[in-house]
Amino acid sequence: RNKMDFAEIIYEKKDRVATVTMNRPAKMNAWTPKMGAEMRTAMLDAERDPSVGAIIVTGAGRAYCAGADMGALSRIAAGMASARAAEAPDEWLSAQRVDYRTSYSWPLALDTPVIGAINGACVGLGFTTCLYQDIRIASDNARMGLIFTQRGLAIEHGSSWMLPRIVGLARAMELAVTGRLVDANEALEMGLVSRVVPQDKLMATAREIASGIANKCSPLGVAQAKKMIYQHLFTDLATSVRDDDASMVMMTRSEDFKEGVKAFMEKRAPKFTGR
DSSP: OOOOOOSSEEEEEETTEEEEEEOOGGGTTOBOHHHHHHHHHHHHHHHHOTTOOEEEEEESTTEEEOSBOHHHHHHHHTTSSOSSOOOOOOHHHHTSOGGGOSTTTGGGGOSSOEEEEEOSEEETHHHHHHTTSSEEEEETTOEEEOOGGGGTOOOOTTHHHHHHHHHOHHHHHHHHHHOOOEEHHHHHHTTSSSEEEOGGGHHHHHHHHHHHHHHHSOHHHHHHHHHHHHHGGGSOHHHHHHHHHHHHHHHHTSHHHHHHHHHHHTTSOOOOOOO
16 A cells, blocks of 8 residues: 555655655644654654665655644743654654654664655754754755744753764753854764755655665664664774674675675675565
8 A cells, every 4th residue: 555644744655765754834834742653653654664774854845844733832931732742653763762752763773774855944843853863965045053042942852862872962952042053064064964956856866865774774774773773872892893793694694695795796786685
């Protein structure tokens, strides 16, 4: 089944790549609990689909995501609602390490790599969620920032942990306390995104990266590489060496490794199965 019905996102699967598009363009894709839940449903569908090797997340229209819907924020400010989203209980999530078992950090636990294609304003909660993607690329008209201190708020949902690990301590502190937005080129310079391309090339570039991963790389290898890197943000070097080596031993016993070597010897593209 290629099409699922969603109200606030568009979900497509094609050529081993799943694309999740936040789809509230009139509201600059402002985040609602419904949109968040739909994104999670779509991304977990992609994770469980063996024919999907990478996920792209982007926004419809001129914005990526302009943050939490102001209607919801107004209700919180008026004391009518809680700011904290309930942690979504499900079997997949409860099997993950506790750090990934939260409302926004869960993409770190996906085996499938997530590529953020930041097509415009990426602010507040939009910015927070993109920190939990594996690769971020931006169009030349992207604008990114936390903004919270300019709204009487501070920092949320583990950005205080992720952001320094992505851009370094001094830059993270500066972005957090000023709340200012950076343009695509400054985001590139600080390592917040790994590539900037013209707006009309953004999705083609994202698909090229996603397709390269999905079609040229071992799904097992990709999942292990991602797992090792995130897991070792919590550990020491000796543990990382031991875990990497145990992972490598496991990989050498895999069908993907045998196929990788065989394909190289036969000078052809490998056909990986993820086993």
